[in-house]
Amino acid sequence: MPQVNGRFVPDMKSPRTADNEEPAAERACDFRPVDKGFTEEMALAEAERCMDCKRPFCVEGCPVNINIPKFIEQIRAKNYGGALDIIREESMLPAICGRVCPQENQCEGKCVRGKKGEPVAIGQLERFVGDQPELASAPKMLPKNGKKVAIVGSGPSGITCAGELARNGFDVTVFEAFFTGGGVLVYGIPEFRLPKAVVKREIDGLEEMGVHFEYNSVVGNITNAEELFEEGFDAIYVATGAGLPKFLNVPGENLPNVFFANEYLTRVNLMKANNFPEYDTPTKHGKNVVVFGGGNVAMDAVRTAKRLGAEHAIIAYRRTEEEMPARRAELHHAKAEGVEVMPLVSPLEFVAGEDGTVCAVRVQKMELGEPDDSGRRRPVPIEGAIEEIPCDVAISAIGTNANPFAAKIGGQMELNKWGYIVADEETGQTTDPRIWAGGDIVTGAATVILAMGAGKKAAASITASLTGAAE
Numbered sequence: 001m002p003q004v005n006g007r008f009v010p011d012m013k014s015p016r017t018a019d020n021e022e023p024a025a026e027r028a029c030d031f032r033p034v035d036k037g038f039t040e041e042m043a044l045a046e047a048e049r050c051m052d053c054k055r056p057f058c059v060e061g062c063p064v065n066i067n068i069p070k071f072i073e074q075i076r077a078k079n080y081g082g083a084l085d086i087i088r089e090e091s092m093l094p095a096i097c098g099r100v101c102p103q104e105n106q107c108e109g110k111c112v113r114g115k116k117g118e119p120v121a122i123g124q125l126e127r128f129v130g131d132q133p134e135l136a137s138a139p140k141m142l143p144k145n146g147k148k149v150a151i152v153g154s155g156p157s158g159i160t161c162a163g164e165l166a167r168n169g170f171d172v173t174v175f176e177a178f179f180t181g182g183g184v185l186v187y188g189i190p191e192f193r194l195p196k197a198v199v200k201r202e203i204d205g206l207e208e209m210g211v212h213f214e215y216n217s218v219v220g221n222i223t224n225a226e227e228l229f230e231e232g233f234d235a236i237y238v239a240t241g242a243g244l245p246k247f248l249n250v251p252g253e254n255l256p257n258v259f260f261a262n263e264y265l266t267r268v269n270l271m272k273a274n275n276f277p278e279y280d281t282p283t284k285h286g287k288n289v290v291v292f293g294g295g296n297v298a299m300d301a302v303r304t305a306k307r308l309g310a311e312h313a314i315i316a317y318r319r320t321e322e323e324m325p326a327r328r329a330e331l332h333h334a335k336a337e338g339v340e341v342m343p344l345v346s347p348l349e350f351v352a353g354e355d356g357t358v359c360a361v362r363v364q365k366m367e368l369g370e371p372d373d374s375g376r377r378r379p380v381p382i383e384g385a386i387e388e389i390p391c392d393v394a395i396s397a398i399g400t401n402a403n404p405f406a407a408k409i410g411g412q413m414e415l416n417k418w419g420y421i422v423a424d425e426e427t428g429q430t431t432d433p434r435i436w437a438g439g440d441i442v443t444g445a446a447t448v449i450l451a452m453g454a455g456k457k458a459a460a461s462i463t464a465s466l467t468g469a470a471e
């Protein structure tokens with residue numbers, strides 16, 4: 001480590017360490033992880049680029065304010081366990097966040113080195129230490145306090161809350177509708193971006209801490225809030241996500257082989273439809289696939305279609321590439337894998353072929369007009385500019401709504417007019433003082449780190465409320 005008068009001197013000349021990716025043509029044929037992560041040598045070189053700023057803007061950019069320069073300093077000292085302990089003070093899931101957080105809009109977007117060049121690869125460094133959990137200190141567990149908490153949903157918000165509460169001495173049971181834990185991390189985000197084993201490792205860790213998981217348990221169906229309280233639970237945290245697909249509301253949307261992205265991804269990610277008939281769930285392996293949307297979900301769907309054998313895979317988006325909300329890395333990877341981006345189009349109608357399944361989609365060409373409420377320029381139809389794109393699979397990835405089961409969970413929770421749970425921003429407490437809520441079911445579809453942050457805040461509030469401990 002270069003030093004002058006005992007002080008670390010950053011390496012200002014080195015370019016950002018390039019990602020360690022599988023070659024695009026090879027990886028697009030199977031579900032292997034696209035990014036292999038930094039080697040130790042790469043991590044040490046990248047850590048030397050951090051300037052250890054007096055005012056680290058990167059920390060302000062991180063939604064949970066991880067002490068980034070401090071953990072990078074520990075990497076430079078080769079104390080990887082120490083680096084992980086620092087991250088874990090704020091984030092329970094570094095191996096996951098290092099892989100999927102939109103760092104370019106968060107920590108790396110604020111990194112001072114990014115002003116005149118490339119920011120420090122903070123996400124890759126987080127992942128590097130997150131992938132060595134065996135080096136971290138054992139979690140400090142408080143003695144059991146005799147209180148029981150039920151968590152509804154095992155996505156990032158639910159499992160973060162569960163982990164925090166287990167550490168604080170609570171008996172925690174997580175009720176999950178699916179047969180396995182992780183929420184979108186397992187059913188939505190594909191293996192090539194976030195291996196299932198990484199998520200399982202986190203769930204296993206929680207089980208080792210004493211968290212109990214009840215799978216195939218839909219709260220609002222097999223049981224509800226009042227029954228859980230009668231069974232002896234002292235509080236409930238609801239983290240059911242926002243997985244209800246939004247309709248395109250165009251003719252032909254119900255045709256065979258027109259999918260919602262979440263359904264398509266769940267079939268492949270969770271039900272292993274790519275291995276049909278070895279596994280029971282089939283899906284259509286399209287040759288010409290069109291995906292509508294411009295976010296991470298659309299990217300995951302189109303890259304999955306490519307891996308299922310699509311020769312022509314298109315992302316059709318009503319604005320331009322610049323306005324796409326997807327992580328830049330995903331767009332870059334998709335294009336490298338041969339995905340075509342078709343900007344400024346909006347679907348008008350899905351057309352059926354002779355066999356009754358979708359054979360084309362008619363689209364309206366758009367142009368950008370004045371900015372809308374989101375600050376992005378509004379797409380406006382160009383009169384008479386209509387095209388037909390041939391396809392044998394079409395996928396809609398234009399967003400999701402609140403999970404409707406939230407309304408059936410019961411208690412005195414208030415929902416807003418869109419079906420999201422009303423909860424205090426700081427504590428997560430709902431209008432029913434026995435119930436807390438957080439993650440996508442409160443904010444609408446957002447990010448993993450925000451869902452985790454909500455779980456952590458709620459755990460602190462539940463702890464304070466049930467034990468009187470200071471938050």
Ligand code: FAD
Nearest residue numbers: 153155156157177183184188219241439440446447448451
């Ligand atoms: P979820 O992850 O949705 O988990 C909710 C869980 O609750 C699910 O397991 C569900 O089965 C369960 N559940 C629902 N109702 C009940 C019930 N009544 N009883 C019991 N269990 C129930 N974010 C990023 O930061 N980076 C990305 O790259 C990224 N990519 C994404 C890709 C896809 C395909 C999708 C769909 C989302 C992506 N996101 C990404 C968004 C991110 O995954 C979500 O914001 C986050 O998972 C929300 O977490 P959550 O815990 O609130 O809900």
Ligand code: SF4
Nearest residue numbers: 050051053058111112
């Ligand atoms: Fe290091 Fe960038 Fe953070 Fe400064 S802003 S401490 S250079 S990561």
